[in-house]
Amino acid sequence: MYIASQIIETIALVITLYSYHLKTKKNIFKGMCVANVLDIIHYFFLNAYSGLVTKVIALVRNAFILKKEDNKKLRSNIFLILFVIAYILLAFMTYKSIYSILPFVAAFIYMIVVWNGNELQIKKIAFLCYFFWLVYNISVFSIMGIISNVVALISTYIAYSNYKKEIK
Numbered sequence: 001m002y003i004a005s006q007i008i009e010t011i012a013l014v015i016t017l018y019s020y021h022l023k024t025k026k027n028i029f030k031g032m033c034v035a036n037v038l039d040i041i042h043y044f045f046l047n048a049y050s051g052l053v054t055k056v057i058a059l060v061r062n063a064f065i066l067k068k069e070d071n072k073k074l075r076s077n078i079f080l081i082l083f084v085i086a087y088i089l090l091a092f093m094t095y096k097s098i099y100s101i102l103p104f105v106a107a108f109i110y111m112i113v114v115w116n117g118n119e120l121q122i123k124k125i126a127f128l129c130y131f132f133w134l135v136y137n138i139s140v141f142s143i144m145g146i147i148s149n150v151v152a153l154i155s156t157y158i159a160y161s162n163y164k165k166e167i168k
Contacts, residue, residue, distance in 0.1 A: 005045035009144035012038035016152055020126065020159045025119055026069060029062045036062060048140040050094040054103035057086055061111055080115050084108065099139035106132035120167070123160040127153060 012035045019031025036059035043052035061083055068074035091104035106129035113125040130153045137145030 001045045006144040009042040013148040017155045050100040102132045102136040127156045
């Protein structure tokens with residue numbers, strides 16, 4: 001199961017890296033939804049339930065954000081509050097150590113920015129959140145998770161820099 005989890009995480013990494021180089025928020029989130037499904041499987045195989053639950057919420061959140069872009073009724077901040085409550089409740093339910101909270105902190109910060117953020121803000125905050133995930137992946141001994149986070153940090157920084165150059 002461990003080897004399978006690492007292979008799955010490698011595929012998720014490739015999809016994630018590709019997603020952050022896309023130009024529209026909608027396409028970034030479509031790619032991230034696919035990567036989230038693979039991350040869920042990866043953390044399930046590792047019995048890393050904080051990461052798994054966080055990625056389940058992230059999958060729902062990303063799909064919801066895609067829908068809310070096209071539907072004004074879904075843009076209410078009540079939905080944002082519901083996601084915040086879900087993150088807080090599930091952080092308590094899956095608590096094992098301080099490390100088990102890190103995925104929720106990263107997801108919470110990311111969600112606040114992406115709720116109404118633009119592409120530049122999303123890429124900028126993703127860079128910060130990958131640090132939290134890096135520490136979590138070290139704590140659950142996911143080698144590909146660690147490599148994924150290091151590569152994602154570098155790639156996201158490059159994508160952010162390139163995007164800043166394009167908008168100037």
